[in-house]
Amino acid sequence: MNLTNIIFIFTILAVVSAVKKTYDGYSLYKIIPKDDSEVNVLEEIKQKNLGEFWSDDFKVGLDAKIMVAPEKRDEFVQYITNENIEATVAIEDIQTAINRQLNPDVIRTSQSYLSYSWSEYHNLNAIYTWLDELQTNHPDIAKTVVMGQSVENRDIKGIVINHHPERENKRIGMIEGTLHAREWISAATVTWIIKEFLTSDDPEIRALAENFEWHIFPVVNPDGYSYTFTDNRMWRKNRSPASIKTCPEGTDDDMSHGVDLNRNFDFQWLTVGASNDSCTNTFAGPTAFSEPETRAIAQYVGTLNEQGEFVYYIAFHSYTQLIIIPYSHVQSDGSLLSGNYGDMYEIAIRGADALRKRYGTTYRVGLSANVMYPMSGTSFDWVKHAYNVPVTYLMELRDLGEFGFLLPANQIIPTALETMDALVEMDRNTEKIGYYHASASGMFYSMTVVLAGVFVVLFH
Numbered sequence: 194m195n196l197t198n199i200i201f202i203f204t205i206l207a208v209v210s211a212v213k214k215t216y217d218g219y220s221l222y223k224i225i226p227k228d229d230s231e232v233n234v235l236e237e238i239k240q241k242n243l244g245e246f247w248s249d250d251f252k253v254g255l256d257a258k259i260m261v262a263p264e265k266r267d268e269f270v271q272y273i274t275n276e277n278i279e280a281t282v283a284i285e286d287i288q289t290a291i292n293r294q295l296n297p298d299v300i301r302t303s304q305s306y307l308s309y310s311w312s313e314y315h316n317l318n319a320i321y322t323w324l325d326e327l328q329t330n331h332p333d334i335a336k337t338v339v340m341g342q343s344v345e346n347r348d349i350k351g352i353v354i355n356h357h358p359e360r361e362n363k364r365i366g367m368i369e370g371t372l373h374a375r376e377w378i379s380a381a382t383v384t385w386i387i388k389e390f391l392t393s394d395d396p397e398i399r400a401l402a403e404n405f406e407w408h409i410f411p412v413v414n415p416d417g418y419s420y421t422f423t424d425n426r427m428w429r430k431n432r433s434p435a436s437i438k439t440c441p442e443g444t445d446d447d448m449s450h451g452v453d454l455n456r457n458f459d460f461q462w463l464t465v466g467a468s469n470d471s472c473t474n475t476f477a478g479p480t481a482f483s484e485p486e487t488r489a490i491a492q493y494v495g496t497l498n499e500q501g502e503f504v505y506y507i508a509f510h511s512y513t514q515l516i517i518i519p520y521s522h523v524q525s526d527g528s529l530l531s532g533n534y535g536d537m538y539e540i541a542i543r544g545a546d547a548l549r550k551r552y553g554t555t556y557r558v559g560l561s562a563n564v565m566y567p568m569s570g571t572s573f574d575w576v577k578h579a580y581n582v583p584v585t586y587l588m589e590l591r592d593l594g595e596f597g598f599l600l601p602a603n604q605i606i607p608t609a610l611e612t613m614d615a616l617v618e619m620d621r622n623t624e625k626i627g628y629y630h631a632s633a634s635g636m637f638y639s640m641t642v643v644l645a646g647v648f649v650v651l652f653h
C-alpha cells in the first residue's frame with residue numbers, strides 16, 4: 194500500500210468517525226418494574242446490551258426508559274415477552290423526536306432578548322455570544338467570567354450579576370447548568386434565569402436578583418454539550434479520552450470516551466450509583482477530580498466561598514421533576530448528616546408548591562435515595578460538604594419522561610417560568626428561616642429543626 198492510499202483511507206476514517214450518529218428506527222421503551230425480580234430483568238437487559246438506559250439506575254416503581262436500536266428490537270421484545278414484563282413504547286422513532294426538538298414548529302413569540310430566544314434550543318456558540326452581548330449591554334452589573342477550560346480546551350463561561358457592586362458584605366448564589374450534556378432544558382432554563390435577573394420588572398424577581406451576587410454558568414460541560422449538537426444527541430458525559438477502550442458488543446466504543454462529571458467530585462467518590470467502567474454512562478473517572486471541568490468548578494466555588502456569604506448552590510439537570518436535597522449517598526436515616534436537612538426540605542417543598550400553582554406541574558422533594566436512587570461524587574453534594582452552603586439542591590427539570598431529554602422547545606418557556614416561581618418562593622423562605630444573616634433567630638430555628646429531627650429518629 195502506498196502513502197497516497199494510506200492517506201486516503203485515513204481521510205475516509207476521519208470522515209466516517211465525524212458522521213453524526215443517527216437514531217433512525219430507535220425506539221424508547223418504558224418499563225416500571227413491579228418487584229425485585231423485574232428489577233433483575235432490567236439488570237439483565239443492561240448486561241445483555243439490549244438497549245441503552247436513559248436512567249442511571251433502577252428500582253421498584255421507578256420508570257425505566259430504554260432506547261432500543263432497530264437491530265436489537267426483535268431480541269428485546271422477545272426477551273421482555275419471555276420474562277412477562279409489561280413495556281410500552283414511549284417514543285416510536287427517536288430520530289423524529291430529535292429532529293422535531295431542533296426544528297420546532299412554534300410561532301416565534303417576542304420571548305427573546307438580544308440575539309437569543311427561548312422558542313428553540315441553542316448551541317454553545319450562541320449561548321457564549323449572548324453572554325458577551327449581556328456584558329456589553331449591562332456593563333455596570335454584568336460581567337462574563339471563565340472558570341476554566343474543558344478537556345478539549347473550550348472555555349467554561351458564565352456571568353456574574355451584581356446589581357449593587359457598592360455593597361461590602363455580599364450574599365452569593367451560584368447556578369450550575371448542563372453538567373450533563375444532553376439535558377438541554379437545563380441550559381435553556383438557566384439562560385432564562387440570567388435574562389430575568391438582568392431585565393425583569395417583577396418586584397419579587399428583582400429582589401431575588403438584587404439580594405445576591407449571582408454566578409451563573411449555563412453550560413459547565415461545554416465539550417459534551419457541543420457533542421450533542423454535532424455528533425450524538427444522547428451524549429451525557431464530558432469528552433475525556435483517558436479511558437477509551439473496546440466496549441462490550443452492543444455498546445459503541447465511543448461510550449468510553451468520557452467521564453460522568455456528576456460522579457467525579459471528591460466526596461464519597463465511587464461509593465454508590467457510579468461505575469468504574471468507562472463503557473457506562475455513570476463512569477466516575479479514573480480518580481476523583483480527574484477532570485478539568487470538575488476541578489474548575491471546585492476551585493471556583495472555593496474562591497467564591499471566601500468572598501461573601503455563600504447562600505445558594507443550585508445545579509440544574511433533567512428530567513423527572515425533582516428537587517434533590519444533599520446527601521445523595523445516604524438513605525433516610527442519614528438525612529441529618531447534611532446539618533440542615535429540615536430547613537432545606539422546608540424551603541424546597543414551598544418552592545415546589547409555588548411551582549405547581551402556575552401549570553399544575555408536580556415536583557417531588559427529598560434525598561436522591563428516596564426520590565430517585567442513591568448516587569455519589571456529585572457536584573452539589575461536594576459543595577455542601579466542602580463549604581456547608583446552606584441551600585444546596587440538584588433540580589431535575591421537566592418532564593416526567595414523556596419526552597425526557599427530548600423535551601419539545603415549546604416547553605422551554607413554561608419550564609422556565611414555573612422554575613422562576615419556585616426560586617422566588619424558595620428565597621422568601623430562605624430569608625424567613627434566617628439564612629440571609631447568621632442571626633440569632635435563624636440559628637434558633639435551625640437548632641429547633643435539628644432537635645425535632647433527632648427526636649423523630651429517637652422515638653420513631
Ligand SMILES: *[C@@H]1O[C@H](CO)[C@@H](O)[C@H](O)[C@H]1NC(C)=O
Nearest residue numbers: 463464467468469470471479
Ligand atoms: C470495578 O468494580 C467492580 C464491581 O463493581 C469490581 O469487581 C472491579 O474489581 C472494579 N475494577 C477496578 C479496576 O477497580
Ligand SMILES: [Zn+2]
Nearest residue numbers: 373376510511
Ligand atoms: Zn443530569
